[in-house]
Amino acid sequence: MYIHQLPLWPRFSYNKDILGDLLANVRYQQGKLLGKMLQFGFELREEATLRILTEEIIKTSAIEGEELSVEAVRSSIANRMGIEIAGLNKADRNVEGIVEVMLNATKDNIKPLTKQRLFDWHYALFPTGRNGMHKINVGSWRKPENDPMQVVSGAYGREKVHYEAPSGHIIENEMQHFLDWFNNSNNENPVLKAAIAHFWFVTIHPFDDGNGRIARAISELLLARSEASPQRFYSMSSQIQKDRSKYYEILENSQKGNLDITEWIKYFLETLSLAVLDSENLLGNILAKAKFWDVFKDQYLNERQKNIINRLLEDFEGKLTSSKWAKICKCSQDTAIRDLKDLIEKGILKKDDLSGRSTSYSLVEY
Numbered sequence: 001m002y003i004h005q006l007p008l009w010p011r012f013s014y015n016k017d018i019l020g021d022l023l024a025n026v027r028y029q030q031g032k033l034l035g036k037m038l039q040f041g042f043e044l045r046e047e048a049t050l051r052i053l054t055e056e057i058i059k060t061s062a063i064e065g066e067e068l069s070v071e072a073v074r075s076s077i078a079n080r081m082g083i084e085i086a087g088l089n090k091a092d093r094n095v096e097g098i099v100e101v102m103l104n105a106t107k108d109n110i111k112p113l114t115k116q117r118l119f120d121w122h123y124a125l126f127p128t129g130r131n132g133m134h135k136i137n138v139g140s141w142r143k144p145e146n147d148p149m150q151v152v153s154g155a156y157g158r159e160k161v162h163y164e165a166p167s168g169h170i171i172e173n174e175m176q177h178f179l180d181w182f183n184n185s186n187n188e189n190p191v192l193k194a195a196i197a198h199f200w201f202v203t204i205h206p207f208d209d210g211n212g213r214i215a216r217a218i219s220e221l222l223l224a225r226s227e228a229s230p231q232r233f234y235s236m237s238s239q240i241q242k243d244r245s246k247y248y249e250i251l252e253n254s255q256k257g258n259l260d261i262t263e264w265i266k267y268f269l270e271t272l273s274l275a276v277l278d279s280e281n282l283l284g285n286i287l288a289k290a291k292f293w294d295v296f297k298d299q300y301l302n303e304r305q306k307n308i309i310n311r312l313l314e315d316f317e318g319k320l321t322s323s324k325w326a327k328i329c330k331c332s333q334d335t336a337i338r339d340l341k342d343l344i345e346k347g348i349l350k351k352d353d354l355s356g357r358s359t360s361y362s363l364v365e366y
Contacts (some may be wrong), residue, residue, distance in 0.1 A: 003255050004166045004203060010177065012196060015262045019192075022269040026191060029276040030227055036283060037233055040290075046083060048286050049231045051314070052279070053077050053106075057098050059237035060216045063244055068095055077103070097124035098213065105217040106232055109224040112183045115175065118206075121217065125210045136208035141175065144168035149205055151252075162252045165205035174204045182218075190226035194219045195268035196261070203255055216240075223272075234279040239271045247271075289313045295366050299346050304329040305339055309348065312363050319352070319360035 003009060037045055054074045061068050072092065076099040078084070101121045111117075119139040129138045137143060149165040166174055178200055185193065202215040216237055224230055240247045246267075254264040292313060301309070308325060318324070325336035340361055343349040352360045 001256075002164060003257060003259065004174075006259060008259055010200060011259055012200070013260045013262075014192075014265050015260070018262055019265055019269065022266065022273070023189065023191060026269050026273050026276070029273060030191075033233055033276055033279060034227055034229065037231070040286065044286055044290055045231055046081060047289075048233055048283070050074065050077055050081060050083055051286075052232045052235050053099075053102060056220070056232065056235040056237050057102055059235060059241040060102075060213050061098060062241050063216075063237060063247070064212055068098070073099065093127045097127055100124045101214070101217050102220065105221040106224045107230045109221045109230060113179060113218065113221070115179065118175075118214065121214055122207055122210055125213060131209045134209075141171040141206050142168050142208045146208065151205075162248070163255050165203070171204065171206050175206050178204060190222055191269070191272070192265065194222035194226065195265045197222060198268065199251070199254065199261060199264050202251065233283075234272075234275040236272060236275050239275040239278065285314060292363075292366065296346075296348060299348070301343075302339070304331060304335075305343060308339075309343075309363070320349075320362065321358045321360050323358065 037048065040048070054070065054077055057073050057077075058068055058070060072095045076095050080099065080103055101124050104117075104121070123139045126136060126138045129135060137146075142149060144167060147167050147169075149168070150161050151163040151165075152159040152161050154160045178197075181200075182193075182197060188196075198215045198219045201218055202211055205211050207214070219236060220232070223236070224232065250264055250267045254261055257263075289310070292309075304325075307329065308320070311328070312320065322333060322336045322340055325331075325340065326333050329336065329339075331339075340349060344351070344361075347364055349361045350364050352362055
């Protein structure tokens with residue numbers, strides 16, 4: 001028997017004694033992080049949000065086994081936030097869709113969650129009406145003729161059923177109950193509400209596909225609401241992705257359990273706590289970047305140089321070489337070498353000591 005088959009579904013309960021300290025700690029961490037971010041200027045907070053939302057979207061898709069281009073996601077978010085970043089290309093429609101969903105959830109977190117809003121999110125996720133070769137019902141609840149809706153794993157003929165969702169015949173009523181609770185239970189602690197909403201939505205599994213991503217977008221909406229801020233400074237999905245098997249294990253166990261969902265909420269709060277703590281690394285990078293540009297604010301740099309330096313200050317992969325410079329900036333090798341030489345003369349870059357087939361460069365410590 002699954003949890004949605006129990007007579008009192010969905011009257012969830014949880015142990016406040018077990019969760020009290022965890023919840024208080026998470027709320028303290030959220031407040032502390034927001035306090036730190038308020039010390040930054042608006043542009044730095046926007047940049048932090050850009051990086052966090054990029055991470056969130058990449059990881060929420062990775063949880064479902066879909067790999068997105070970091071550059072494409074970053075470009076799409078930057079364009080929508082009005083942030084100018086050199087060298088970024090237009091993203092494809094699939095990337096634009098998940099970006100639309102996440103920005104709508106976080107930027108408009110005060111607006112009610114409605115049936116039409118969820119349908120719009122679903123349209124955005126599946127603009128072609130397909131997931132790969134599979135045709136799906138887009139912008140509508142799943143149909144009874146597609147029952148049973150099962151979460152399975154394993155090779156064909158040896159599948160293991162992890163979960164079976166409610167019949168398509170009752171999805172309309174199930175979702176109306178969920179939305180009524182979501183929009184009217186304002187006395188619920190917003191962080192606890194985020195945990196319950198995530199679990200409740202993904203347990204109903206109202207769409208043919210995309211339920212996990214939409215459940216996590218709903219969580220992000222409520223977390224943004226809990227902080228009274230559309231700006232995001234930590235990524236829950238990044239933490240979930242680090243141990244994806246645990247996420248699915250807790251979900252499965254809770255969906256096969258009773259209406260006491262303490263273990264799920266405990267997992268959610270612990271994951272949220274780790275996400276907030278992990279944001280310290282981001283803050284360190286943002287501060288370092290601000291310090292760098294303050295030190296060299298009087299130096300003239302062309303757009304190619306600014307682009308590469310910003311990448312070095314963020315998440316540049318591997319060693320910087322003249323050939324990599326030329327490829328990223330779409331310029332000639334001679335232009336790349338001139339740019340590099342100019343930065344060395346200005347004391348911004350240095351040649352690395354290690355010799356090899358190609359000379360590499362790194363930022364000077366300051």
